[in-house]
Amino acid sequence: MRQFNATVAINRAIAPDWMHMAFEWPSDLPAPKPGQFFTALPPVVELRAGTILRRPFAFAGFEEAQIEKDSSMLSRPAYAHSIYQVRGPGTRALASMQPGSSLDIIAPLGNAFPYPERGERAIIAGGGIGIGPMLFLAEQLGAGTYASSAILVLGFRSALLIPFSGSFSAAGLPSWKKLLEKAFFSTDDGSAGTPGTVRDALEALWLQASDLKGSGTKNLAQKKWHLYGCGPGPMLASLAQFAAQNHMHAHFSAEQWMACGVGACHGCVLPAASGGFLRVCADGPVFDARTINWEANVQ
């Protein structure tokens, strides 16, 4: 964990109100892991915004530094990537930043997604802007087509909102493009993939897997699912139920208003399943789905 001034390298629209930002990563700082997040403090805000808090964002990707073959010099610094939605003054301020400008960052923060256990198949489910950390995780776990071990399931309100696809959308990381090509989709309006929610898409896949048991792809189909999720509160509550019903491991990345971001203020808590509260920034943001009372957090 460190506070540093990062140079913004990329900051461009990838879907309506969605931006892709990349910034230089200090060469001597451990690389961020999927699930971890950073907090940013943009230098300029609109008049009367009156914001004072840093804003937390999940990492959506990381590119290692490249080192010259013959020397130990960096030929290109490392870059951290994030996908964010423009919602209020903080993200509007972020969206107005030009490449080359400097951004106050504290990172890496929080814990990361655990690897699936032996014999587990990673099912990675992202909803809305929650896809950022899911892309990062899917990349690391080598998610691919249905035949591969890990698969990615993404939910959107409509096909038009899928990033990198619209005509005005800039390209993101090459790995994201590949992942999106192989991903399963759900859309609320049915304009792409399974009509309905991410859970609906998962239910469909689950049925398919059961059907396949005993068939040729038995091996794969029989693997236990390990569900990874990030998205809006109601989605996580629904996925937690799905995971519990089907007795699968599940880890979700949660969100909550934050102040310190490092575990000191106890402001960012969620209700724990066993009573009491857990801090999203320091005990999470990744939680074993069974440890949080997700229902209580959906209002």
Place this chain on the structure above:
Amino acid sequence: MRQFNATVAINRAIAPDWMHMAFEWPSDLPAPKPGQFFTALPPVVELRAGTILRRPFAFAGFEEAQIEKDSSMLSRPAYAHSIYQVRGPGTRALASMQPGSSLDIIAPLGNAFPYPERGERAIIAGGGIGIGPMLFLAEQLGAGTYASSAILVLGFRSALLIPFSGSFSAAGLPSWKKLLEKAFFSTDDGSAGTPGTVRDALEALWLQASDLKGSGTKNLAQKKWHLYGCGPGPMLASLAQFAAQNHMHAHFSAEQWMACGVGACHGCVLPAASGGFLRVCADGPVFDARTINWEANVQ
């Protein structure tokens, strides 16, 4: 008086920390007069500035709209000009605005300098950033060399701070350049013109005028002075004393923190010479020097 969104046409440095701004003026709004001011609300501020008030600035010049010969179409809009010093968050925000962007303006506000009476010679004294309205007035009164009726006397801390002169300084209005060529100067450090304050420069001119009485330029020298002033509080207090001692008419433009800028809140008052208080925004900003207790305002 109107509130409008003005397009910024010019916004560039003319001396260390000094900027020249011009913005488009609505074709159907009466032109501002020397002494009048506007208030501006920049759209974006630095983080944690927390400013909410509009910022007042004097007009430093005005260019009429140009109309096509053959039609009644505007070939160029009217422009209002101002010179401002970057001091705090409001002026920093203003200084960061790009030409072409939009600025919330209320104008024209306050009263204007009265014309000199018959037989009066206009002596126009500006100190520091107070030169803005003085340039505007000097242009309207046709200030020129010592032989002309109106003359301009400007005080700075040092020659290096005289606008448009340093190597990095952008040019301002052509009329300003002409006025500055003919102006008398004082500098605190003696690096240009009379060493000392604006008052010292005026005393020198005053002696010169007395010496000339009865000589060839008698006519001009015998004219009564009408002193116009704008600058820091101590300068105005000193000029008020000078004007009183020498029994001359004097009008000064004053400054005070403002909230409403239109006379409603009574926040921007100065102590009146006759007791009570006067509002800078609505009773001024131009006052007959005898009506204000300038000493009481210098702390």
Place this chain on the structure above:
Amino acid sequence: MKNPEQEQSKKNEILAGPPPSVLNLGYDLNLSVRIGSLIMPNPVGVASGTFGYGEEYDELVHIDALGALYTKAVTLEPREGNPPPRLVETPMGLINSIGLANPGVEKFLREKLPSLRTRLCPIIVNVAGSTEDDYIQVIERIEAHLASTDSGRPGIDGYEINVSCPNVQKGGMSFGIDPRLVERLTHSLRQKTSRPLIIKLSPNVTDIAEIARAAEAGGADAISCINTVVGMVIDTEKKKPAIAMGTGGLSGPAIRPIGVAATYKVGKAVRIPVIGLGGITNASDAIQYLLAGALAVQVGTALFSDPRAPLKVLDGIIEWMKRHSVHSVSDIRFMLR
């Protein structure tokens, strides 16, 4: 003496219709709110001391469309106010120390009332004083004047009593901190007028609900909540207070959470309407106050950054009501979950 109730109902006829900005919307929204015998055409007024007596803003604001105009304070004698500097900006706030500068009730009636009579929006006169008798005399004088002049419009539709003034008889402590004083003052003024009587509370107390209940017990028609919060800024270069009087009154967005909390507390404590204010700059801010229990709101400091703020607030409330299918603005105060 003429019957102010009658006068009022005459005026209500004129005012009861929706304000200009709503007329052409074609929606059937009820924006009017009732304070005592007065019906305000919409809930958005401009706060005392920030709008003068109206004239200064004539070229910038469509004054007739306001829910109400709360005048700058009127005192018995003319007041020159405090020495400058009187203002200093704070983070999202403003401290003022105007010192109730005003021409006094006689000059007010002579010079300000005629223009107020020409307004189509309700006019609430803000009254201040240093003794109970000061307040009483101001209202007596105004009532006598209104009774003696025969004119279609009274130009004064109610009173807002500023009890935050230092009470000279009680060693400079403000009236507004003592429930007994507030009840007595309200009771005395109640005898003098049947026009709406609004008590404006100071937030600088341990228990604002107690003061509100005292005002209600004294016969007030409504509570305005809140006046400014005591604050101070020190100029660290000059090593002295930024405003001449040392401390002053903090207003603006910085105090909005304090105002909303106070409104919520007062709304639960009394049955008379609450008028919420403090830091309102946009519709969402105003709706916070309405949801907290206010029947109407006032916009003050926000005028200084944008004179259009009050009517933008009104438009935003209308938009919100349509989106949330709320028919009557006076229902919002019961909608907090």
Place this chain on the structure above:
Amino acid sequence: MKNPEQEQSKKNEILAGPPPSVLNLGYDLNLSVRIGSLIMPNPVGVASGTFGYGEEYDELVHIDALGALYTKAVTLEPREGNPPPRLVETPMGLINSIGLANPGVEKFLREKLPSLRTRLCPIIVNVAGSTEDDYIQVIERIEAHLASTDSGRPGIDGYEINVSCPNVQKGGMSFGIDPRLVERLTHSLRQKTSRPLIIKLSPNVTDIAEIARAAEAGGADAISCINTVVGMVIDTEKKKPAIAMGTGGLSGPAIRPIGVAATYKVGKAVRIPVIGLGGITNASDAIQYLLAGALAVQVGTALFSDPRAPLKVLDGIIEWMKRHSVHSVSDIRFMLR
């Protein structure tokens, strides 16, 4: 029982030197301030509840260089705190409703004290409770523990008593609003410890000076001024309070003018030192508090935007002292013109 005075003077020897950031300046500035028997190496501490027990900020802040670390509140029993949401941002402010979540005094002594003992800066334990007895027991328990463990550093150099907590025996009204309760509580605690006893006042009262005088009369060594201001935000889309408990405590730059005014008032009312806080983000803010009469300051909410804020504040105070030729930081409180 060991003699805490003696322990303290041992620790003062270690601490009395200038902090790291000053060591290499080559200037002869006296930054230390005395609170009771404790000498703080510089006047800039971190505020209770915003810095945990230190560990969380280890990688971001040079904790040893702080003037003091005021811990998160410690209560007799463990507390889980309030349901979320607990935070909401306001214009230049933050409302929190943490509900004193903490592990309780036993676990604090077992799990938090060892790391506090490793700090070179003074540690002030913030104590909260629902009854007078709660406070007494926390301090008795800590004193007993310190007396029984033999270690070079006590790890606890004083107490800051948070009297803003709701008092369950008095129907939930806070201790801090009643001067008699504050005096009695202070007096009781004074019997239990000779370490510095700092009473932290709530600004949500009519007369904060009266409460400060009560704390002084009860034997307090210093006053911390101010705790958070009651505030509320309503989510106008969900039509419910933004934080689960309804109202919460407002902090940050928005309340700074309120804190400075309170510090000024309290500074004039008592002879014991005042520790100023509320909205300090930079050196100029801190110097406002010092000029208003504070001997030391605390930085709270500003940590959340920039963990470097406290040490930047300290550097800025040093720069200001040099520019204004002030030798000793404790002289600043007498310099207001």
